[in-house]
Amino acid sequence: MRTQRQVVDYSLQKRAVLRELLAGRVGTYDVCDASPYLKNAARFHGEPTDRRCPICRSENLTLVHYIYGDELKQSAGQARTLAELPVLAMTLSEFQVFVVEVCLGCDWNHLVEQYLLGRDGLTGDGDVAGEQDVAGTGGVGRRRREAQR
Numbered sequence: 281m282r283t284q285r286q287v288v289d290y291s292l293q294k295r296a297v298l299r300e301l302l303a304g305r306v307g308t309y310d311v312c313d314a315s316p317y318l319k320n321a322a323r324f325h326g327e328p329t330d331r332r333c334p335i336c337r338s339e340n341l342t343l344v345h346y347i348y349g350d351e352l353k354q355s356a357g358q359a360r361t362l363a364e365l366p367v368l369a370m371t372l373s374e375f376q377v378f379v380v381e382v383c384l385g386c387d388w389n390h391l392v393e394q395y396l397l398g399r400d401g402l403t404g405d406g407d408v409a410g411e412q413d414v415a416g417t418g419g420v421g422r423r424r425r426e427a428q429r
């Protein structure tokens with residue numbers, strides 16, 4: 281069951297940052313500043329992609345999914361693997377997911393998108409289409425129509 285909703289896409293902001301970088305208005309040290317925490321999260325909970333880092337072009341990007349919400353209690357702010365999200369979505373009524381892309385080569389990192397997951401999405405206004413993948417597996421850039429809500 282799919283509960284993803286209120287998707288906010290940050291690809292425009294990312295393109296803007298990359299443009300600034302190309303134009304020399306910001307330096308790579310400004311944008312390649314992944315913290316040790318973020319890099320650990322990428323190593324242990326990250327979702328590998330086949331997309332090349334836009335900065336160093338030698339490593340593939342890793343997606344890290346951070347979860348926030350009152351129901352998560354002490355787990356709020358932690359990273360979770362993509363596989364764990366559907367389970368949480370069936371357990372909790374609502375929580376926020378922030379997806380960050382990270383390059384473990386050059387420390388580039390940027391927010392990719394955010395969205396809500398959780399059972400509250402199941403009782404909505406008929407937008408539950410019976411799709412199977414809750415978290416949009418590998419799903420950055422896919423099926424933008426969720427953003428309509």
Ligand SMILES: [Zn+2]
Pocket residue numbers: 333334335336337338339383384385386387388
């Ligand atoms: Zn890189």
